[in-house]
Amino acid sequence: MTEEVALAFSVSRNHAFLLVETSCALVRRLPNTLRALELGDIDLYKASKVSRLTREVSDEVAALVDDFMAGRLAERDPGAIGKSVSYAVQKFDPDGYQERAARKRASRHVSLKHEDDTMSTLTGFLPSEVAGSIYASLARAAQTRRQTDKTRTLDQHRADIFAERLLAEDGHGTPRAHVHVYVDLLTLTGAREDPATLAGYGPIPGWLTREIAADPDSTWSRLITDPTTGQLLEASPGTYRPPASLARLIKARDRECTHPGCHRPAEFSEIDHITTWARHGDTDHHNCHAACKIHNMLKEEPGWTADPTGNGGMTITTPTGRRYSATPEPLHDPRPEPEDETPPF
Secondary structure (H helix, E strand, O other): OHHHHHHHHOOOHHHHHHHHHHHHHHHHOOHHHHHHHHHOOOOHHHHHHHHHHOOOOOHHHHHHHHHHHOOOOOOOOHHHHHHHHHHHHHHHOHHHHHHHHHHHHHOOEEEEEEOOOOOEEEEEEOOHHHHHHHHHHHHHHHHHHHHHOOOOOHHHHHHHHHHHHHHOOOOOOOOOOOOOEEOOHHHHHOOOOOOEEEOOOEEEOHHHHHHHHHOOOOOOOOEEEOOOOOOEEEEOOOOOOHHHHHHHHHHHHHOEOOOOOOOOEHHHOEEEEOOOHHHOOOOOOOOEEEEOHHHHHHOOOOOOEEEEEEOOEEEEEOOOOOEEEEOOOOOOOOOOOOOOOOOOO
């Protein structure tokens, strides 16, 4: 259901999951919270605070929390509601809360979310005491730097120190970045200012592309595109052995997971068949594409099918019969065929 909702509303699978989860929880387990929503005492976001923090408790505990929150929802901000729900969960289910906390601490991870205007958010999901210690360390270092460098704010110093510490390979070395940027030659030389593409992010301005390219540690690969369609025809193998050339071409062509609404970069995705090998799918650039693990496995789920349309494109059919088309974006704007300029006689 989540994948169908994501496609139908053109939202991410995480957003679709939140919509489905909140709706089901309100109807099945949280009648007081649902009534508060219907009366206009809270909005859907505030209601999701209750459903999210009770998603892993039993129906009995959820009912106790829902009763506890009945008079504590109206005229309160989302943060205050979340704290009250968390208090109630710990109060009514202390042993379960301890078990869940242990699982959450074991699931620590780092995630990346791309924002607007060439910026992104890098998030670490860490135990609270660890995250607090890291931030305190950054704050102390930023205050020290600020004493001798007033050209940057404390926020800027904290962010710069954070990046320097993570990028330094041995804690003392020179920061190194490894990103994939797709840019046409004229923009690269400054002859025009068409946007380039940063893998996993999207369009970036020409000036930023040239800054990245000017880095002495940058590496280059030749990409040959069809001038009429903008689609990739060839990717230079560089140091890769010939068997890797197809995967290299597909990653360069697709740039990200080809499932509609998914933007996981292709270099972190899987290269696989659209029509599976077991069903006699060919291993070529028409029938192979980049797909994250979740969406690569989705086409094997009952009721889901994917049919190749050429050059990595496909048509997806969902269990309810809805059809969606997905085609890799061209690397540059297609150029029209030149008109015949032969003068008439």
